[in-house]
Amino acid sequence: MGRHTCMICSPFVPGLTQAGSVRDMADDLASQERVDNVRVTPLRVGTGRTRAAVERLKLWENGRILRIRFLDGLPEVQARVREIAKEWEALANLELRFVDSGASQIRISFAEKDFSWSTVGTDALTVPSSEATMNYGWLEPGTALREYQRVVRHEFGHALGMIHEHQNPAASGRIPWDRPKVYAYYAQQGWNRADVDHNIFAVYDEDSTNHSAFDPDSIMQYAVPDSLTVGSYAIGWNTVFSPTDIEFMRRQYPRNVAPISELQAGGPRLETDLATAGEVDSFHFQVAQPGTFIMTTEGPTDTVLTLHGPNDRGAVLAWNDDLGRGLNARIVRKLHPGEYWLTVRHKRASATGRYSIGIKLRA
Template structure:
């Protein structure tokens, strides 16, 4: 095979779920959400993402490597700024969130989103193990776009919940092929066959053109099924990441107890607005939305963005939301999104004592 069917090494550091979840929600409140389809059921599905705060400046530092190779990686990585509302700043900052190495030859990998914050500041969060001065530009584009997709929070497309049953893997051949590259059966399961659960990630319908999709040669599947090594971000990649990091997004806003309602709009499908407020006196508080949009309201806290205290859909007037809770002193957060992930609209949110 001329082209590597894998992109990521199985040796990227695996972070304990509890640690990873906590770091993620400290970065961004809506890294914990309630699945919209669950509001009519007995329980809620909690989605846990690894997204950076919208509008974040991410510092990138090269730990080693050839300057020519570094410059090519930087140029391709910067393309993500045109897709997501994030800034990548390359420099020598010792506190850089993304730290790139070329030391592990033959292996390329990246931490997923905020998992990079769980790595010791002296260690790499990303590695490019087969990029050299004489490497072709197609391979640079394929690998750099893919690994920086991981760094911004994207998962492997072939491991998306939507990929279940789509790829007719010939499992014995897959195990044998990757064994030849030093992968154990557990490595293959973790990086190829295991699908993320519905409650662990944002995802779209399966997209074989995604930059996050591994190349799949026909020799590793049953029947006639193959996917070439994608080098470009697909239209769905661009749309999806634009939703996760919307331009003009308001970021975290302060909500004042007994203050005026804040008028806002969900200008992009999939957008989530987040609000912070502080309770100084114990009591009963009323959080509600008004307006024409059918929104979903979540309350997080106290003093823990990852704890979902309450959620509501349609307990307010019309299609609006209303949460009434006795709250103790502490910090709290509200997140608001449209009940239809493809819809947009206006609303207002308020916080009053009862």
């Protein structure tokens, strides 16, 4: 497959390597795109005390139409990329709509030779509208189908919010890298030690991304040759979606899910459930007059309740783990006029369960 098969993405990948100010802007855009891109997870510290970790995700709004436009490239190459990219629609509740003109969230170029890369999820919104958010540096009309599948499936995984599998928090310590050999190997591709550290050895923090158990079969996993590891350990080229890829992305973009539900202070409680592992339910309500509001969950499910706002879906105003009855959550807060959102998740990412949610105004 040529000399480019040694890697999938360039050492600098938009959306994975950003300056602080760009990261701040990216977080703001992500939180406006989808309220559960900002989540609170209770963590135990010390002698039973609880603190919160805020997760910053890059997922698109579930059910969204993503407009995709080619900036350049040969028609036959564009056609193969389009066909393979559309496979993601079977995994994620998104429509990938290729357009010839007008506004587009994802813009594809072939101009930067030797490297392929993509922004990660909503980080595409940080890129000027005239510039590419994705690049394929070595795809040609004669490139083998398996190479198209490997690279296009991988880069569109980034575009929908996935990270490199070897940088999954659960991958820490799982690959026995021979570091001197890795540095020497990637130096032949023009990577310096900082590039290798950032793109190969570093893993994401637990509280910065959705992730599954480490999956060496993931389409997002680089090949790991035995020559770059200590002992006998290797991962081959992955060209198909693994079962974990499929389950994971279906959970991030589930089908047949109701949009953000409306709640009313003093209105009836809403009976609902967390039907799938990792699900986050979102609710919207408005405050017309200042007052103290009591927000609660009820039922057998161990819930975490987060209050967002005012008028900013990405701002975490308050959260609670178990101040309600049993394992339920309860937030009491004085609120001023504006729009607010509540999100509910199970305390254990792998668990599900029924609950009800309601809001009342303290007399």
